[in-house]
Amino acid sequence: MSADSQVMSSAVAGVHTNALHNIVTIAKRELAAYFASPVAYVFIVIFLLLVGFFTFMVGGFFERGEASLASFFMWHPWLYLFLVPAVGMRLWSEERRLGTMELLLTMPVSTWQAIVGKFAASWLFLAIALGLTFPMVITVSYLGDPDLGAIFTGYLGSLLMAGAYLAIGCMTSAMTRNQVVSFIISVVVCLLLILCGWPPVTNMLVKWASPWLVDIVSGFSVMTHFESFQRGVVDSRDLYYFLAVIGFSLFTTGVIIRSHRAG
Amino acid sequence: MIKVENLVKAFGPKLAVNGVSFTVERGEVLGFLGPNGAGKSTTMRMITGFIPPTGGRITVGGYDMVENPIPAKRLIGYLPENAPAYTDMTVEGFLGFAAELRGLRGEAKKRAIGRAVEMCFLENVLYQSVDTLSKGYRHRTCFAQSIIHDPDILVLDEPTDGLDPNQKHEVRTLIRRMGEKKAIVFSTHILEEVDAACTRAIIIDRGQIVANGTPTELRQRSELAGAVTLRIADADAGTVGQKVRDLPVVRRSEVLDNNGAVVRVRAFPQPTVKNGDLERSLYELAVREKWRLLELKVEEGRLDEVFRSITMPDTKRRVEEGTK
CATH class of the missing domain: 3.40.50.300 (P-loop containing nucleotide triphosphate hydrolases)
Structure with a gap:
């Protein structure tokens, strides 16, 4: 057996596989899968239409009389609530439905490489969709003299928030082979994360709960953490919050996949 | 490996x-x-x-x-x-x-x-x-x-x-x-x-x-392995079956086919019989009785039969458990 294994290790020595290569390969495939189906185009078109509608019609972009993208960013938590789970729902449930998960996880890649690769691809896809809102920036710069720093941090916060929602969608899609179930669960989880810091809810809590409890509850909300990004402030606590949600959800995805495999 | x-x-x-x-x-x-x-x-x-x-x-x-x-x-x-x-x-x-x-x-x-x-x-x-x-x-x-x-x-x-x-x-x-x-x-x-x-x-x-x-x-491991199948023309199935069964090397025989003109008989050996003894005895019997022997075939045993004999009792049991 030892002679056997020596022959073998010399055979694989010439093959350079490393974690990054695996992640990139998986991410490339995943991203191509979005654009191979109508999902990508439908998503981007609907996202841009809704963003435009809410910013200009509902948000009163012109009536505000100020050169900022506040009326643009304020809708992101709500738009992402439905759109991001739609992007994330297929990540693992599709693999389970098709049986390709068995293929992927018997390749010489670790589970976390697969999780990160797939997550990175869909996050990149969301970044592309978000990037396509650049005419907003052009419009507001043409009309006035906006704070470009605040716009940049707004985009950064929006991207992080999308990543957090997506990681939650990734987690729920690992739970089930049914994409609809995955979608609904992740919408509910994301909704909870919005509501616990939404002023109407916190105002209600203030009436009977002690202030520290209200702080803790609202500390879990994407709203409070996204807010400072919109104002042009990058607080490390907000950064850590989004990264922690992403990290926790992806870690849980790994646990779910492992327990699913163990039977 | x-x-x-x-x-x-x-x-x-x-x-x-x-x-x-x-x-x-x-x-x-x-x-x-x-x-x-x-x-x-x-x-x-x-x-x-x-x-x-x-x-x-x-x-x-x-x-x-x-x-x-x-x-x-x-x-x-x-x-x-x-x-x-x-x-x-x-x-x-x-x-x-x-x-x-x-x-x-x-x-x-x-x-x-x-x-x-x-x-x-x-x-x-x-x-x-x-x-x-x-x-x-x-x-x-x-x-x-x-x-x-x-x-x-x-x-x-x-x-x-x-x-x-x-x-x-x-x-x-x-x-x-x-x-x-x-x-x-x-x-x-x-x-x-x-x-x-x-x-x-x-x-x-x-x-x-x-x-x-x-x-x-x-x-x-098949029951069939080592059995010999004979095909004989113009003979009476009953007599052939009886004569074959009477041989000391034969444990059991069965008539497989009998369409009047051709009889097909299978003989299973006694467990103690050495390789080759069964077919020799059967050939000699056929010569003695002047049967028109068309075919004498030593069976190799069939995998499907082995498979069934090994797994069948369990399959049946499982079906019964399922219906309870």
């Missing part, structure tokens, strides 16, 4: 695999037989590292599959049950993806795809999307994925499932040819495949190995 020791897999209180041990060396093709739900796929999923075993050890090329899965997985090519593939990709894209995960890049990747495509006859569908393929093509696409890195070990879960007879034949030939240089495990419930491709076969039932040997050895 593959060493499985005392493998156990429990799903809840149910033992899907219960103490399975075997080894496969280079140059061997091991056929995995068993009724549906016997634990074939579960065993293969554990060998390939998809599901962790509840107990026991799997060593692949010297690497422990649980402790050191990545180098172990590198040595294996795996065709899962039902041949899954990414339906949104083209055949070429899918094989390229598999090749890259196997660490093949650039020229090596192109060569590997070319070779796998040629071996699996996929030239015509190379740029077609997987979800437009017929079942046979999809199956071969997934098969091509498993051999893309020319692995030392192949684990194939029902590699001929869903193929037409010609394709079945091609895949079997391919397995036998590759088996000269690799260690191959494949599962099937088509018994003729064992003869066509295997050097050794294991029969597994309810999670346990119930038989392990070369196809010839397994056949000898």
Whole structure:
């Protein structure tokens, strides 16, 4: 057996596989899968239409009389609530439905490489969709003299928030082979994360709960953490919050996949 | 190359695999037989590292599959049950993806795809999307994925499932040819495949190995093995049956066919009878009785009969348990 294994290790020595290569390969495939189906185009078109509608019609972009993208960013938590789970729902449930998960996880890649690769691809896809809102920036710069720093941090916060929602969608899609179930669960989880810091809810809590409890509850909300990004402030606590949600959800995805495999 | 020791897999209180041990060396093709739900796929999923075993050890090329899965997985090519593939990709894209995960890049990747495509006859569908393929093509696409890195070990879960007879034949030939240089495990419930491709076969039932040997050895476990069938023209079935039964070397005889003109009789030997004695006695009997002997055939035993006799009682019991 030892002679056997020596022959073998010399055979694989010439093959350079490393974690990054695996992640990139998986991410490339995943991203191509979005654009191979109508999902990508439908998503981007609907996202841009809704963003435009809410910013200009509902948000009163012109009536505000100020050169900022506040009326643009304020809708992101709500738009992402439905759109991001739609992007994330297929990540693992599709693999389970098709049986390709068995293929992927018997390749010489670790589970976390697969999780990160797939997550990175869909996050990149969301970044592309978000990037396509650049005419907003052009419009507001043409009309006035906006704070470009605040716009940049707004985009950064929006991207992080999308990543957090997506990681939650990734987690729920690992739970089930049914994409609809995955979608609904992740919408509910994301909704909870919005509501616990939404002023109407916190105002209600203030009436009977002690202030520290209200702080803790609202500390879990994407709203409070996204807010400072919109104002042009990058607080490390907000950064850590989004990264922690992403990290926790992806870690849980790994646990779910492992327990699913163990039977 | 593959060493499985005392493998156990429990799903809840149910033992899907219960103490399975075997080894496969280079140059061997091991056929995995068993009724549906016997634990074939579960065993293969554990060998390939998809599901962790509840107990026991799997060593692949010297690497422990649980402790050191990545180098172990590198040595294996795996065709899962039902041949899954990414339906949104083209055949070429899918094989390229598999090749890259196997660490093949650039020229090596192109060569590997070319070779796998040629071996699996996929030239015509190379740029077609997987979800437009017929079942046979999809199956071969997934098969091509498993051999893309020319692995030392192949684990194939029902590699001929869903193929037409010609394709079945091609895949079997391919397995036998590759088996000269690799260690191959494949599962099937088509018994003729064992003869066509295997050097050794294991029969597994309810999670346990119930038989392990070369196809010839397994056949000898058949009740039929060693029996002699006679075909005689213009004779009376009753008399022939009686005379045959009266021979001391015959334990039991049965008349298989009697259409008036030709009688077919099968004689089963006494357990103590030496090889060759039964057919000699029967021939001498025929000469003595002046029977017109058309055929005298020593039966080799049939795999399907062995398979049934080993697994049937359990299958029946399971059906009864199911109806309760």
